[in-house]
Amino acid sequence: MGRRRPLYQRGCLRQRYRQTLQDRTALMGQTGASMTRTLLFIASLLASLPGFAATMYISDELRVPLRSSPCSTCAIVHRGLIAGTRLEVLQRDGEWTRVRTGSNLEGWLPGQYLVSEPIAKLKLNDVEASNAELSEENDDLETQLTELQQQYAALENDHQQVLDARKALEVELSTIKKISGNALALQEQNEELIRRNRILQSEIDVLTASRDQLMSDNTRSWFLYGALAVFFGAILAAILPRLKPRRRYSEWA
Numbered sequence: 001m002g003r004r005r006p007l008y009q010r011g012c013l014r015q016r017y018r019q020t021l022q023d024r025t026a027l028m029g030q031t032g033a034s035m036t037r038t039l040l041f042i043a044s045l046l047a048s049l050p051g052f053a054a055t056m057y058i059s060d061e062l063r064v065p066l067r068s069s070p071c072s073t074c075a076i077v078h079r080g081l082i083a084g085t086r087l088e089v090l091q092r093d094g095e096w097t098r099v100r101t102g103s104n105l106e107g108w109l110p111g112q113y114l115v116s117e118p119i120a121k122l123k124l125n126d127v128e129a130s131n132a133e134l135s136e137e138n139d140d141l142e143t144q145l146t147e148l149q150q151q152y153a154a155l156e157n158d159h160q161q162v163l164d165a166r167k168a169l170e171v172e173l174s175t176i177k178k179i180s181g182n183a184l185a186l187q188e189q190n191e192e193l194i195r196r197n198r199i200l201q202s203e204i205d206v207l208t209a210s211r212d213q214l215m216s217d218n219t220r221s222w223f224l225y226g227a228l229a230v231f232f233g234a235i236l237a238a239i240l241p242r243l244k245p246r247r248r249y250s251e252w253a
Contacts, residue, residue: 055088066107070096077107087114 063080070093081087081101090106091098097111 055086064109064113066099066101066105066109068107070094070098070108074108078105081109089114 063082065076065080066078067074068077069075078101085101087099087101089097089099092111093108095110095112096108097114098106098108099114100106
């Protein structure tokens with residue numbers, strides 16, 4: 001629909017241009033030379049005003065020759081300005097308008113081929129260019145959105161990993177605290193056992209010394225008892241034979 005509309009507009013513009021040209025021709029024929037002089041006088045006054053320059057455009061689908069003077073038989077300085085050409089209006093002379101192109105070429109052409117707004121084709125081109133830029137920007141934004149979504153997903157994953165690591169550290173810390181508490185209790189128990197062990201060792205040393213002393217005393221006692229037994233045995237061995245009565249030989253005889 002957007003591409004067919006300019007064709008319809010072009011047909012309407014051509015018809016309007018033809019009707020305008022016919023009306024102006026009839027009007028000029030009726031008013032005569034006085035009206036022509038009046039129009040020329042007004043055009044000259046307008047041309048002499050400062051800041052009169054305006055921007056106009058060649059209407060749709062036309063190629064308008066640019067002439068050296070305001071007449072249809074004057075020399076052509078440009079064979080045909082295409083539709084949509086941007087022109088600067090310098091002067092008006094009846095139905096003719098002196099203009100300057102973007103390349104600083106000046107000349108005259110019929111004012112009926114000028115419009116104050118860019119033609120539909122240019123507007124369509126501008127719209128299409130703007131649409132292409134917007135589409136490209138939209139693609140860029142979608143790409144950026146996809147990248148941001150991926151970055152967000154990565155950050156979310158990293159955040160979840162950090163949370164998991166934090167939970168693991170909290171569990172490990174709780175375990176360490178428990179172990180530390182048990183370690184303190186074990187340390188106290190260990191110190192108590194060491195203290196008791198030292199006491200027991202002292203007792204063992206005392207008992208060992210006592211045992212050694214007793215064993216030494218027993219050995220001495222047995223040695224003394226043995227010596228006394230030998231001594232008394234020797235005495236008895238010396239005394240007993242003398243205590244026996246002697247037999248008389250006479251009695252045996």
